[in-house]
Amino acid sequence: MFSESIKFLKENSLFRAINDRSSPQGARIIIGGREYLNFSSNDYLGLAGHPYVMESAQKAIERFGFSSGASRLLCGGSVLHKELEEKTAEFKGTESALIFNSGYSANTGIIPAIADEGNVIFSDELNHASIVDGCRLSRAKKIIYRHKDARHLSELIDKETAKRKIIITDSVFSMDGDIAPLKDIHELCSSLNSKLLTPNFILLYIDDAHGTGVLGNGKGALAHFGIKPESWIIQMGTFSKALGSFGAFAAGSKDSIEWILNTARSFIFSTALPSCAAAASIAALEVIEREPELLNKLWSNREQAVHEITKLGYDIMGSETPIIPVRTGTVERALQISQHLMENGIFAPAIRPPTVKKPRIRVAVTSAHTAEDIEKLVKALGSITVKQ
Ligand SMILES: Cc1ncc(COP(=O)(O)O)c(C=O)c1O
The missing domain is CATH 3.40.640.10 (Type I PLP-dependent aspartate aminotransferase-like (Major domain))
Incomplete structure (x- = not known):
């Protein structure tokens, strides 16, 4: 009944699929048997696993x-x-x-x-x-x-x-x-x-x-x-x-x-x-x-991520908080970058229309990330050839 509409979504890179974890929510998650550094949750203070x-x-x-x-x-x-x-x-x-x-x-x-x-x-x-x-x-x-x-x-x-x-x-x-x-x-x-x-x-x-x-x-x-x-x-x-x-x-x-x-x-x-x-x-x-130190860590992680991601030349679309969108240009590019990040052990899915008008990778840092985690993210973002 919906096959034509689904075909349209697939042909336009708009088809969505679920990635369920086999681990708790956190800075590191396991999906499909592989561990990823997770930059996609809203668990900003790491309290889901406190x-x-x-x-x-x-x-x-x-x-x-x-x-x-x-x-x-x-x-x-x-x-x-x-x-x-x-x-x-x-x-x-x-x-x-x-x-x-x-x-x-x-x-x-x-x-x-x-x-x-x-x-x-x-x-x-x-x-x-x-x-x-x-x-x-x-x-x-x-x-x-x-x-x-x-x-x-x-x-x-x-x-x-x-x-x-x-x-x-x-x-x-x-x-x-x-x-x-x-x-x-x-x-x-x-x-x-x-x-x-x-x-x-x-x-x-x-x-x-x-x-x-x-x-x-x-x-x-x-x-x-x-x-x-x-x-x-x-x-x-x-x-x-x-x-x-x-x-x-x-x-x-x-x-x-x-x-x-x-x-x-x-x-x-x-x-x-x-x-x-x-x-x-x-x-x-x-x-x-x-534990106010959790909030301090969240904001210092955010500052590190913003500083290093913008140094790479990415547009972070006016972010002022631990939610850091990384502008990708086209939907296809957003999917490619997200795939590249996954290959480098980083989970940060592409966000596409109709959720947003401008496709992006939505990076969310939390207090549970370490400085090394953020460096890994930045290194993976830096190894992408064309940014927008
Ligand atoms: C701004 C905003 N309001 C409301 C919601 C919905 O909250 P919940 O996930 O608890 O349904 C969300 C969640 O994505 C949100 O980002």
Whole structure:
């Protein structure tokens, strides 16, 4: 039934395949019986394999079993879910927080819950696919603003007269590794809100999936910019990236979280996260506060990688974080470079349309890499003849 479409994907180098590991997640992984240096995970702090995180999950399985067996609003949650929510709210400096089963389900649940008919969503053109899908599920009007362009956003906002306007942006863009101009966007929202009689006329929704654990001493993008959480800001983030666990959260004012709890369909109509995942996330939050050296190592690894990759003449497309895209030109070239890296024992897959418009190798460094690991990556990138 789909053979023609599949043929098209194959002929255009767009066919995707899965590479499953036979090892834990980490700086070194085994795929197809061969060990690779791994530069493709979001496990930025190496917490997926941290002994305390793993032990906490194991103890939770012994205490609560594996499946949560029901949605949260029935009997799916355990005391660990509540503990994680309290800890997340404290970590993010908000009144309240709510756990979701994944970042994808958070964005596709929260966005339609906060943006309804008669409202207008303003979304950065490079926002994550889960935000795009959340916007599609919302009955609000959608307006796309130019990537990171707060001035364009402001012009577009001025043209709209809606009951509520919701600005949505990734904090760190997952395929480009650049950071949203949150200071400017925050100032814009703040000034618009202060001029209005209706409270929370402007809502700011930030997807901090790649900022949490990475920016602002681990606290995320708002802390990075020195922005105070406010009643009109909703932060979403994931436990599945720097926190080395699984699941996601919304953090904000008490009433926005209560509203989301009552209306986000992906929260209401889905089995709750297993308690062991909540336990791992609690442990990961503790580790981030207890072991700041992990974050320091992440950023020094990032500096080394950026310095050496750019010295080779590669375009890293404005990266500001441990996500370092290496521009490749064509899709075929991206595949060739990725294949060359694999032959040199390095796993860093090509990222192609439709995920991104411009093909690239997405290099992600973590605190678990050594200086020698990064040198190996750079050596392999340096032994490619034509770069773009
Ligand atoms: C910016 C962003 N938001 C949301 C998600 C989805 O998170 P999860 O993997 O927990 O579903 C991702 C993951 O790729 C992401 O990069």
